[in-house]
Amino acid sequence: MAKTAQIDVKAQDIPGSLRGFLRSVLESGDIRAILVPLHLPMKNTVMPALVSDPERLKDADPLAPAFPMNTAKVVSRLTHKPSGGKIAAVLRPCEIRAFVELVKLKQGKTDEIVIIGADCPGAYGNRDYLRFVAENGTESTMKFYRDSLSGKDSEKLSSACKSCEFPVPEGADLLIGLLGSDTEKQVMIQALTPKGEELFGKxxxxxxxxxPGRKAAVESLIARRKAYRDKMFAETAQSVDSIGKLTAYLADCVNCYNCRVACPVCYCKECVFVTDVFDHDPSQYLKWAERKGAVKMPADTLFYHITRLAHMSTACVGCGQCSNACPNDIRLAELFRTVAYRTQKAFDYEAGRSLEEAPxxxxxxxxEFAEIEGIK
Amino acid sequence: MTDFEPTIIAFVCNWCTYTAADLAGTSRLSYPQNVRLIRVMCTGMVDPQYVIKAFLEGADGVLVSGCHPGDCHYINGNFKARRRIKLLKEILPQFGFEPERLRLTWIGASDGIRFAEIMRELSAQIRSLGPGGAKLNMVI
Structure with missing residues (x-):
């Protein structure tokens, strides 16, 4: 049975109570630093920061609807070699699931890290968040949080978040429970692993x-998200169901590869698309142009996206950073989630679910798969 | 489209299916010229991107063919290939590629006759499916 506690929220200040809790984690003696979304002192924007001074936690804001990157990539950097001390990381559920995938791909280790996850109210796209925080200043997080508690997802929530059926960070060591609590008064802390229990004890x-209301609150949120998700799957599948339609879907792509850079599970140090393999001879382009009448430049756009789907869709956690990174607002998260849902199902796999399941x-x-052999 | 001649790209492993093709040749068996063989050391080295590239460049069908399960020269390359073909068969049909355009077969080194039969059958199947989507559309 998981160990559970309630921490009191003073003066309805939820972010303040969470900061206090994180401070107690940092001062527990075991944790040398804590990775947490932090308002930067020079601008009221939120970025992950590795904090060792408890005083600096006054700017921490784990509930802000800011999602500038999938922090799993940062955690991988912090853990792929021994650091000489234990750290804690406050992560969204999709960041935890991406980190699970990276650990299985030997890009990180869990030995020296304690993962703290809060029930996730979702986040805005980058541009929407920057506008929102500029308009609402320091009160922005509470405004967002109260709105999302009312049971309706904000219009500005990214579609990856609206369609996310994993709002509860099940892979965390220590869970900060908001769903089903009267968060104006109390927030739940729950240890989900032996590592979490050890910290809980300290x-x-x-x-x-x-x-008592937690289970029902979680179920109702997941049901709402799944309904949105299934509608999104159907719409996306329909809008890419031929090569012509897929071409139209991706027509605004300029081959910047930002989606691949932002993707937490695209971990290759050198992606095949930036190697000499695709550094074609000028004469090759001329040949293509002559054979086909016209070739769009830069070429290989569809090839890039479909190959990326083949290479990483079984590890896709649906965080939506591909859409976030796209300069031309291509609905990549919708496409990748739709395809990934099917590829993961085919192998009875779910990205980020367990460290035990091999990719x-x-x-x-x-x-296995005898049905795909042969030509009948 | 009666004058349609399909293009079929076949990735064949060095140790089994390529050897079978060789045997078909030395046995003077004929098979359709629509099939273009690409010899690879093992089906386990066929990255999904090769198959995707073949389709996007206008192939009407793609075959991956290697040693029978248990006979792989590299012990288990063909089992890995089977998972990759399974993966592609989940992805490509979502973009309108008929699953029948992508095939996986096991043809052993001594199966020259079977090799020629399968090439004939495959060619006829792809011919009846008609040209692939990438041939009919501008692909970016």
């Missing part, structure tokens, strides 16, 4: 029961 929290393309069974 924080001197008094155990209590899980809030599907890294293993095989001798007797």
């Amino acid at each position: 924080l001197g929290l008094s155990e209590s029961a899980e809030p 599907p393309l890294s293993v095989f069974r001798e007797a």
Whole structure:
């Protein structure tokens, strides 16, 4: 049975209470630094920061609807070699799931990290968040949080978040529970792993029961997200169901590859699309142009996206950073989630679900998929 | 489109299917010229991107063919290939490619006759499917 406690929220200041809690984690003696979304001192914008001075946590803001990057990439950098000390990281559920994938791909380790995750109210796209925080200043997070508590997802929430059925960070060591609690008064803390229980013990929290309304609140949120998701799947599938339609869907792509850079699970140090393989001879382009009548430049746009789907869709956690990074607002997150849902199902796999399940393309069974063999 | 001649790209492994093709040749068996063989050391080295590139460049069909399960020269390359073909068969049909355009077969080194039969059958199937989507549309 998971250990559960309630922490009191003073003066309805939820972010303040969470900052206090994170401070107690940092001062527990075991944790050398904590990775957390932080308002930068020079501008009221939020970026992940590795904080060692408890005083600096006054600017921490884990509930801000800001999602400038998938922090799993940063956690991978912090953990792929021994750092000589334990750190804690406050991550969104999709960041935890991406980190699980990276660990399985040998891009990070869990030995020296304690993962803290809060129930995720979702986030805005980058441009929407920057506008929102400029308009609403320091009150922006509370305004966002109260709106999202009212049971309706804000219009500005990214579509990846609106369609996300994983709002609860199940892979965390320590869970900050907001759903089903009267968060103006109390927030739930729950240890989900032995590592979480160890930290829980050091924080001197008094155990209590899980809030009675939590299960129903979680289920109702997931049901709402799944309904949105299924509608999105159907619409997206329909808008790419021929090569002509897919071409139209991706027509605004300028081959900047930002989506691949932003993708937390695209981990290759040198992507095949930036190697000499695609550094074609000028005469090659001329040949293509003559054979086809016209060739769009830069070429290989569809090839790039479909190949990326083949290479990473089984690891896609649906965080939506590809859409966030696209300069031309191509609805990539919708496309990748739609395709990934099917490829993961084909291998009975779910990206980020478990450290124990091997990535599907890294293993095989001798007797499987007989139906795809042969030409009948 | 009666004058349609399909283009079929076949990735064949060095140890089994390519050897079978060789045997078909030395046995003077004929098979349709629509099939273009690309010899690879093992089906396990056929990255999905090769298949995708072939389709986008206008192939009407793609075949990946290697040693029978258990016979792989590299022990298990063909099992890995089977997962990759499974993956592609989940992705490509979502963009309108008929699943029948992508085939996976096992043809052993001594199966020259079977090699020629399968090439004939495959060619006839792809011919009846008609030209692939990438041939009819401008692909970016």
